[in-house]
Amino acid sequence: MGCVRGAMALWWLIMIIFIVRTRGDIYRDCLSSPIVDKNACKMIAESKLEGSILFTSGPAITEASSDFGGMVKSKPAAVLSPASKLIKIANASPNLTIAARGNGHSLSGQSLALNGVVLNMSSLRGIKIVKKGDGQSYADVKWGELWVNVLRAAQASGLSPKSWTDYIDLSIGGTLSNAGVSGQTYRYGPEISNVLQLEVVIGNANATKCSPENQPDLFYGALGGLGQFGIITGAQIILQRTYERV
Ligand SMILES: Cc1cc2nc3c(=O)[nH]c(=O)nc-3n(C[C@H](O)[C@H](O)[C@H](O)COP(=O)(O)OP(=O)(O)OC[C@H]3O[C@@H](n4cnc5c(N)ncnc54)[C@H](O)[C@@H]3O)c2cc1C
Numbered sequence: 303m304g305c306v307r308g309a310m311a312l313w314w315l316i317m318i319i320f321i322v323r324t325r326g327d328i329y330r331d332c333l334s335s336p337i338v339d340k341n342a343c344k345m346i347a348e349s350k351l352e353g354s355i356l357f358t359s360g361p362a363i364t365e366a367s368s369d370f371g372g373m374v375k376s377k378p379a380a381v382l383s384p385a386s387k388l389i390k391i392a393n394a395s396p397n398l399t400i401a402a403r404g405n406g407h408s409l410s411g412q413s414l415a416l417n418g419v420v421l422n423m424s425s426l427r428g429i430k431i432v433k434k435g436d437g438q439s440y441a442d443v444k445w446g447e448l449w450v451n452v453l454r455a456a457q458a459s460g461l462s463p464k465s466w467t468d469y470i471d472l473s474i475g476g477t478l479s480n481a482g483v484s485g486q487t488y489r490y491g492p493e494i495s496n497v498l499q500l501e502v503v504i505g506n507a508n509a510t511k512c513s514p515e516n517q518p519d520l521f522y523g524a525l526g527g528l529g530q531f532g533i534i535t536g537a538q539i540i541l542q543r544t545y546e547r548v
Contacts, residue, residue: 331357335379336417339397346391355382355419366420371409376416386507388419389533393505402529404476405448407469412528413476421533422446423475429455431541439541440498445475445534452539461541464490475534481526493539494525501536509535 332343335357346355356362357380367377378401382388392400399418406413414420428444429452439461441452449463449470456462467477468484478500482493490496499513502524510532512521523531 328355328357332380336377337379337398337419339395342391342395342398345394346388349387349391355380355388362422365406366403366422367414368406369409369411369413370407371411373409374411374414376411376414378415378420379417380419381422382419386503386509386533386535388421389503389505390507392419393507402475402479402533404446404473404479405471407472407476423473423533426535427451431455431459431461432538433459433461437540437542440538441541443474443537443539445473445536447474448472449474449477456541457544459541460544462544463493463539464496464542465493467493474537474539478525478534478537479528496540497525498538498540500524500534500538502532503535504532 326347329343329347332346333340337343362381363378366381368375388400392398399415400421401413401415401418402421402423403413404423424446426444427447429447430442431439432442433439439459441456441463443452449466449472452463452474453466453470465482465486466484467482472482477493478497499511499516500521501509501511502520503509504520510517510520512518512524514521520531524534
């Protein structure tokens with residue numbers, strides 16, 4: 303019995319040391335980074351962020367310092383796998399900037415954050431095809447998913463989006479924050495005209511569902527909004543029956 307109690311006590315001691323050490327490390331790393339907001343560093347260290355935050359140099363920082371355009375170099379202080387709490391912290395901080403990064407295929411630095419934090423949106427993917435009556439099917443997609451995967455998943459159910467991009471290695475969040483144009487745009491409009499509903503994390507860290515009927519200002523602001531109105535964390539993309547021949 304004494305042995306079991308001893309083992310339990312040791313386990314808790316290790317856990318406490320681990321938690322204190324982890325928070326201490328995050329705070330130290332943050333202070334030694336170019337993030338100038340000491341208070342933000344304290345809040346980051348104290349909050350239980352979902353996902354991991356990386357301050358030191360490494361491949362993730364290097365990748366997040368540039369985009370497909372290669373014309374702008376903006377080295378962030380940190381890269382984070384998305385965490386709604388950080389959005390709240392940035393909202394409350396006068397200095398801390400954040401930028402969502404879908405697949406980094408912007409050409410002019412839109413997904414970069416000089417001395418701020420880059421949210422690595424590719425960390426969460428997932429597609430659920432919801433098959434309904436004609437014109438009512440949709441793909442329920444997580445923020446970091448790529449169009450190529452949405453097309454594959456839809457096709458497997460005999461469906462396809464109405465509108466996508468010509469180049470399909472782009473993220474849902476990144477293209478819906480622009481417009482998303484292709485050959486189909488002439489017939490069905492851009493991608494942003496073919497969305498039923500969005501989930502957007504706004505400044506207070508709440509994930510908010512919005513649509514043309516529910517919170518239309520947020521819905522139309524986030525679509526084509528370059529991440530300035532919130533972070534798109536989910537989208538319902540309209541699907542239609544796919545043709546065997548075109
Ligand atoms: C080779 C190539 C081919 C392309 N082909 C096409 C095409 O066929 N059709 C077309 O329309 N465009 C095309 N583009 C342009 C492309 O659509 C945009 O650059 C798009 O934004 C890139 O998507 P991304 O996932 O890489 O987004 P990123 O470059 O990572 O992000 C784009 C913007 O959206 C913001 N953002 C990213 N994710 C989110 C999110 N979840 N919530 C809120 N904001 C977010 C970023 O902060 C940034 O402002 C192409 C670009 C390249 C380089």
